[in-house]
Amino acid sequence: MKRFFTSELDVDPDQIVLCSNCSTCRWTCTSYEEFQSEAFFAGGRLRLLRSYVEKNLPVDESFVRAVYACSTCEQCVERCPIKVPYVRIIEDVRKKLVQLGKGPYGKLHVMGDLALKRNNVFGEDPKERGAWVKPDTRISDDSEWGYFVGCTASYKRPEIADATLRMLNYFGIEPQILGADEYCCCSPLIRTGQVTRPVYEESEDGEKDYIGTLEAEKFILHNVEQMKTRGIEHVIFSCSGCYRTTTLDWPRFYRERHGILPFSTQHLTQFLALKLKKGELEWKGSYPETVTYHDPCHLGRHVGVFEAPREILKSIPGLEFVEMERNRQNSVCCGAGGGFKAGFGENAVNVAARRLNQALETGATTIVSSCVFCKLNFLDAVKKRGVKIKVLNIEDLFISLMGLG
Numbered sequence: 001m002k003r004f005f006t007s008e009l010d011v012d013p014d015q016i017v018l019c020s021n022c023s024t025c026r027w028t029c030t031s032y033e034e035f036q037s038e039a040f041f042a043g044g045r046l047r048l049l050r051s052y053v054e055k056n057l058p059v060d061e062s063f064v065r066a067v068y069a070c071s072t073c074e075q076c077v078e079r080c081p082i083k084v085p086y087v088r089i090i091e092d093v094r095k096k097l098v099q100l101g102k103g104p105y106g107k108l109h110v111m112g113d114l115a116l117k118r119n120n121v122f123g124e125d126p127k128e129r130g131a132w133v134k135p136d137t138r139i140s141d142d143s144e145w146g147y148f149v150g151c152t153a154s155y156k157r158p159e160i161a162d163a164t165l166r167m168l169n170y171f172g173i174e175p176q177i178l179g180a181d182e183y184c185c186c187s188p189l190i191r192t193g194q195v196t197r198p199v200y201e202e203s204e205d206g207e208k209d210y211i212g213t214l215e216a217e218k219f220i221l222h223n224v225e226q227m228k229t230r231g232i233e234h235v236i237f238s239c240s241g242c243y244r245t246t247t248l249d250w251p252r253f254y255r256e257r258h259g260i261l262p263f264s265t266q267h268l269t270q271f272l273a274l275k276l277k278k279g280e281l282e283w284k285g286s287y288p289e290t291v292t293y294h295d296p297c298h299l300g301r302h303v304g305v306f307e308a309p310r311e312i313l314k315s316i317p318g319l320e321f322v323e324m325e326r327n328r329q330n331s332v333c334c335g336a337g338g339g340f341k342a343g344f345g346e347n348a349v350n351v352a353a354r355r356l357n358q359a360l361e362t363g364a365t366t367i368v369s370s371c372v373f374c375k376l377n378f379l380d381a382v383k384k385r386g387v388k389i390k391v392l393n394i395e396d397l398f399i400s401l402m403g404l405g
């Protein structure tokens with residue numbers, strides 16, 4: 001029987017009684033490791049939520065901070081003996097906080113404001129979204145292959161977009177890119193609860209003017225329509241966040257009214273691993289270093305892609321592959337996901353530095369990942385915390401070893 005609460009949080013009562021308070025999830029949580037707070041791990045956060053709901057406490061700043069100080073990495077769900085769907089619950093609570101006008105935390109709303117105005121979370125010029133394409137690479141307007149670039153690679157790490165396009169060109173694929181018609185995939189918006197909310201702008205006289213309503217679903221439908229109209233059947237991703245969102249979240253939004261997505265999705269590591277399997281990838285160079293691999297949460301735990309990147313790395317001549325103690329399902333978050341880096345910047349860099357130190361303990365001189373955000377956060381840790389290790393993505397290695405970069 002459902003219990004009745006009158007809390008403004010209006011969460012499903014069934015959700016908050018699931019956790020048995022065993023605290024197993026505490027010891028593997030990057031958020032707990034960083035903040036050392038009883039409310040900053042899955043079990044603690046669920047306890048906090050339960051007490052707010054049962055006592056009908058008004059939502060305050062400390063509650064909002066606790067709810068957002070989590071990278072939604074899902075390590076806790078992996079460890080939980082009764083598989084409490086914590087990440088689903090916390091994303092739902094974030095959505096409720098946004099609806100109440102009490103979330104998202106801190107400056108995270110800026111991403112949503114900018115997305116509404118410019119279709120990307122950085123507020124960059126939409127017309128410049130495809131400006132990273134260089135004259136010696138090839139795209140087309142009728143290929144059945146599409147490359148979904150994402151906001152971060154388009155504007156902040158164009159070398160990732162360039163390397164991915166060169167990789168596709170190498171295999172004879174001249175993909176379509178959507179350019180100005182590519183809108184944010186909505187990963188940062190969905191993860192931070194900004195699925196739908198009004199956006200205001202402060203006018204000169206200090207008044208708040210309503211400028212529109214941010215709706216993640218509209219972004220998703222726009223992107224799908226673009227792919228459909230252009231006849232794109234297979235979409236490649238270099239960003240693990242975009243890949244996860246398109247593979248798991250877009251169908252949720254799309255299915256109800258429109259059916260199944262009219263294209264398949266593939267992360268670039270899956271694409272490359274397939275080429276390797278078919279004997280179509282012969283390395284031209286070698287990488288005589290000790291290398292370890294960091295599983296991006298969105299690619300690994302969330303979607304289950306663990307082996308493809310390892311198969312690629314192990315096939316590289318001269319490369320000695322070593323595993324970190326925590327790998328695959330038990331991998332540690334880099335600290336960038338779920339809005340954690342945007343909301344808790346310095347803490348995110350601390351988390352990344354700890355992960356890089358785990359890589360160094362294996363004797364590795366290079367850590368390889370396959371996510372735009374992991375690379376960004378690791379490079380910040382190298383710069384700001386002085387960790388001495390090379391940080392690369394799979395596509396960086398590919399173009400360097402194949403003489404394409």
Ligand code: SF4
Nearest residue numbers: 029042070073074076
């Ligand atoms: S999702 Fe990750 S950061 Fe959040 S509570 Fe679980 S283990 Fe901790």
Ligand code: SF4
Nearest residue numbers: 019020023025043080
């Ligand atoms: S979420 Fe799972 S692992 Fe964590 S305290 Fe609750 S029951 Fe235990």
